[in-house]
Amino acid sequence: MSQWKQIQQLEFKYLEQVDYLYDDNFPMGIRQVLSDWIESQDWDMAAHHESMATVLLSNLLSQLDRQCSQEQNFLQRHNLKNINKQLQIQYKAYPLLMAGVISTSLREERRIIASANLPEPGPLEKSVQNSVAFERQKNMDNRVVMIRSSVQMLDLAVKCLEDMQDDFDLRFKTTQSRDPADRNTEGMEQEVTRLQEILNNLDFKRKEILSKMSDVIKEIDALIASQLNPELMEWKRRQQINCIGGPLLTGLDQLQNWFTLAAQSLFQMKRQLDKLGELILKVTYASDPISLQRPQLEEQVKYLIDHLIKSSFVVEKQPWMPTHPQKPLIIKTGVQFTTKVRLLVKLPEVDYQLKVKTIFDKYLPPGRVHCQFFILTSTTKVMDVEESSNGCLSVEFRHLQLKEKKYVNGTKVNEGPLSVTEELHSLSFEAQFNIQGIHIDLETCSFPLVVISSVSQLTGGWASIMWYNMLTDEPRNPDFFASPPRASWGQLSEVLSWQFSTFTGRGLNREQLCMLGEKLMGQQASHNECQVSWSKFCKENIPGKPFSFWMWLDFILELIKKHLLPIWNDNCIMGFVSKETERACLKDKEPGTFLLRFSESHLGGITFTWVKQSDSGEAKLISVEPYTKSRLSALPFANIIRDYKVIADGEVPENPLKFLYPGIPKDESFRRHYNSQQSKVFPYISSTWIPISTLQCVHNSLLLSSNLSRPDNACRPAPKMCI
Known part of the structure; x- marks a missing residue:
């Protein structure tokens, strides 16, 4: 069933949330008439590649033209023509922005669908869900x-x-x-x-x-x-x-x-x-x-x-980078970011009169050295009336950009006591309100920001943003991470599930969260009130591993988003399963039963384990060395499951993967995700990549089947197996 059809079957309270997604930036009329075509495009990738976004914008306008020509209803045809003109005016020069808007809307739809299927909200959601009853x-x-x-x-x-x-x-x-x-x-x-x-x-x-x-x-x-x-x-x-x-x-x-x-x-x-x-x-x-x-x-x-x-002077949209729309409040130097300010009082006398100025780090903490930045681009704009919506008075800064100050008065200023990702900054907005002899100085401020200079700092920066906004409602507390409070596992597990809902469209179930809790804190994690420290979450390495819990989890999120999204959302991946639980699940299953889980030893890795019957009749569990993004970028994971072969003692290669746990025939689960890569150029013989492993734990090769030939570029190492 298409995503849009699933949306239309939701209860009214969820439909109200969907209604909020759509405005003149992405009219619901487009979503309705082009639902199948929109869902078939990769908007996430287009949001990061301007050439692809430009092509999709052109195709979108062509699809609308075709729909207009086929539309019999005069009023609907008129509306579609107006939408077409509006999109050309709004996005012709900014195709990336259009792709980002549509990508965000589709992702939010998936999140709403997921939330509609969740049995019970967590403590954070409970605290806010009835606030405007x-x-x-x-x-x-x-x-x-x-x-x-x-x-x-x-x-x-x-x-x-x-x-x-x-x-x-x-x-x-x-x-x-x-x-x-x-x-x-x-x-x-x-x-x-x-x-x-x-x-x-x-x-x-x-x-x-x-x-x-x-x-x-x-x-x-x-x-x-x-x-x-x-x-x-x-x-x-x-x-x-x-x-x-x-x-x-x-x-x-x-x-x-x-x-x-x-x-x-x-x-x-x-x-x-x-x-x-x-x-x-x-x-x-x-x-x-x-x-x-x-x-x-x-x-x-x-x-x-x-x-x-x-x-009434508020930040309607907190600062965010179009390159990372799912991670607001993180700003990278040299990269444009966007924010929006709104006045909640609508008075015709002040329309087009308010000039808003942005100031970065107006309130730096006194007495300590701090990384300092300045806004490189224009900092002043006039508030405008949004005639297309409810006539609110707002201003959107779309092209702000930060640059670091290396020295202030000859003193180096990039030596703060905290790590870069724990230093909190703010963006202030000022305006002067004058009406009927009353003069009011307006000021509002963004939530605390993390400023990074490298994408490698994004993981740590997002951890800081999550921790701060999860645990405090203070609008400005730059010293928060000087002594960060602990979080209850109930709070943290809910936020972690939200990350999967946001990035993949499907949150984590109770069993998956329980496994994560045990990995982070041991068996005591079954209690929601168990406390987790900031250091334990993202600064200390997992025992025996060279990475922290949050880094491990964030790499998995990235792996799902880029390489595993369809099969993750189709519930084919069990995911967070300890080796002990894995053994308990598979030990009594028939040979060929397998499950997919994320690696506990590799960053951003996924492996599969299957049941093999030994010569003595005992069941053995065999796991393949984890696949990471470098391998999955060359071959879709569903194809690996379909074509995987094992060679043992000179036997004919065979695929040991028969049934997806608990016992679903493999093709029944994965057929819709198979990607045919056969060449259609004739008279050449078509070829298919096949991953092959040997039971002797020697290195494996990706062979070219079909004609059983192997060109020079086909010989690549594949994951090893462990018994």
């Missing part, structure tokens, strides 16, 4: 609507007060303009009495309006403190979790709606208070409540506006 949203919506209604009613009350004051002002001036001789008449006394009644009513109305204003201001203050700020903080926490592979990030549009309605209410109240200030210029009196109470209310409104606007 429906009932809370409904309560928030109702509260904001009530505030907006109260503010609108205040508008009417202020207008009514203005009319009452105008009536009083007219009557008072008319009375004053009468002849002094008429001021002691009965009619004059009645008019004065009437004026006093109106003034009393005016005083009562002023006090009533000011009291209602005070109540509304308190309600907005309570809304911001008890709901709006917590919702924003929880969204930021969900963003942290999403950065390290957690659930899809949603809710920012809803937050913008709440922030905007609250801001509109406050600015409307500010205008009402300004109006009251104008009214007392015409009519005032002793103990006038406006004169006494307005200054304090005005200060409260300005404070709330200041706080709300400052809080």
Whole structure:
């Protein structure tokens, strides 16, 4: 079943997550009409090779043209034509960006499908999955609507007060303009009495309006403190979790709606208070409540506006390199990276007015030498209105680039006490907000970044990003790794499973995680509350091995992504199995049963072990030397399983692999993954690569079968077997 058909069968709550994936950068209309073609292309590879991305962009536009010509529905044909034009404008100069967007969307789809099949979320996901539950949203919506209604009613009350004051002002001036001789008449006394009644009513109305204003201001203050700020903080926490592979990030549009309605209410109240200030210029009196109470209310409104606007300035997309979209918050010097800032308050008066400036490491830790960097490219852009979406005000920096400072004031600055991958940096954003006489300095900051100078540091850098965002919600703590806290195995195992979901589309099951826990900590790993130190995770070598636990696991992730993805997602690889468990699984199986597991002794290696019956009738387990990326780049692993041969004591070569554990016929599991490499050029004899091993543990060769010839370039060493 295609991936898109699987998506359409998901429950509504998962479909909402899918809906969030698609916008004008990658419209869902394209995903629908070209679903099979899109899934048949290698977008992951295209995202790293511009020539391939250019070809795929051209093919995508051609596919859309063909679909338009075949479409019978006029409206659908019109929409497809508009999408075609939009894609040409948006991606013609940036084909890599298009490939990255589609690659990310397909990967997120696989992750959503995987999460829909998981039996129970882990502790981190549990902590964030209900943070914007429906009932809370409904309560928030109702509260904001009530505030907006109260503010609108205040508008009417202020207008009514203005009319009452105008009536009083007219009557008072008319009375004053009468002849002094008429001021002691009965009619004059009645008019004065009437004026006093109106003034009393005016005083009562002023006090009533000011009291209602005070109540509304308190309600907005309570809304911001008890709901709006917590919702924003929880969204930021969900963003942290999403950065390290957690659930899809949603809710920012809803937050913008709440922030905007609250801001509109406050600015409307500010205008009402300004109006009251104008009214007392015409009519005032002793103990006038406006004169006494307005200054304090005005200060409260300005404070709330200041706080709300400052809080609404957020980093919508944390810094990430298009070359490594699955690993945000890691920046390599000399490589362009992207980030996006957004203002959650939508006010037409500030559209196209906010100029955002980026600053790197504005807050360096005092008192210690630190690697220092500066932004090589332009650091300032103006926020724009995204007309294509919900009209939010945002700015995206797509071409930022860092360069290292070697010396500052003649002093070398690249000698920090921590390793490069443990030094945390930050990217700050500043802007100046001016409206209705209010000036606000805006500032927000990215999550902590790791800056590397070599791709070889990527593994360690990503470990730091995972550890930080897993264990703290502090927006800025540059000294975190001076004394890093421990993680519970429950937290860590969940994040490790997310890595497989993110990079391969399928997370780890309970048995696989249990094996990883035992490899890291021993038998005690069965307890979720067991603590893991930072050093144990990625700095100390596995006993007897020249590499750490995380390096071993990260190499496996890379191996799956580049060479094993189809058979991994098809559940053909058992993967994380200790030798003891392997023996327990296979010892009672019939000869020819085999399983696939990742090597514990080689970085990024996969091996297979099969059951062979000895002459005495006993079952023996035989394992082949692990295949690594260097070998799998030459021959697909499914083909190795299909064509593998063993020679023993001059016997005819035979394939010992018959049944995939627990007993599935080999071809039934792997047929769909076989890749035919036979030449179609005639009259030459077609040829096929065949991996052959000898039971004497001598070196093996990759022979050319079919015509049983072996050209010079066909003789390559193959993995040895161990009995």
